[in-house]
Amino acid sequence: MQKMTRLACALALAVSGISAAHADNGGVGVRVGATGSMERVEAYWTSPVLWSYQGSDSRPLFDLSLEAGVAYWHARGSRKPSSLWQVAATPMFRWWMTDSVFLEAGIGVSAFNRTRFADKNLSTAFQFSDQLGIGWQMSSSQQIGLRLSHYSNAGIKRPNPGLDMVQLNYRYSF
Secondary structure (H helix, E strand, O other), X not given: OHHHHHHHHHHHHHHHOOOOOOHHHOEEEXXXXXXXXXXXXXXXXXXXXXXXXXXXXXXXXXXXEEEEEEEEEEEOOOOOOOEEXXXXXXXXXXXXXXXXXXXXXXXXXXXXXXXXXXXXXXXOOEEEEEEEEXXXXXXXXXXXXXXXXXXXXXXXXXXXXXXXXXXXXXXXXX
């Protein structure tokens, strides 16, 4: 986990050097997560807001953007294979509960570079990704959040063990 944490910190520092103008113009970020047996780190890009619904006070109430990323998974212990790469794209809906607190959800697609990981047979390289999270807009250019992610092939092929991960998220908007 120390290697993953160092990589995440390095990505966050690199991302924070980009100048920011407005939170709705898209951004880049880093996401890290761990379970009892595996770790995941992701570098991702978020599109500018594609759709927005304004509330009665003219602030966004709902919005939609697209996330695309590349992630590296690592299994602890003697589980084989012990690493996995993933590319993913997910449309994310956000409900802005206040000016700075939001709930987010999305269902997207991802592809893994292999179908076996951490002593599991994932059956297919293609997987759906379900995302559910909560976040906080710290400033016009920075967000942090907590997200629960589930990856599975939705029963396209058996077995379908799926992979679940709780992740911390940092995004820098420009």
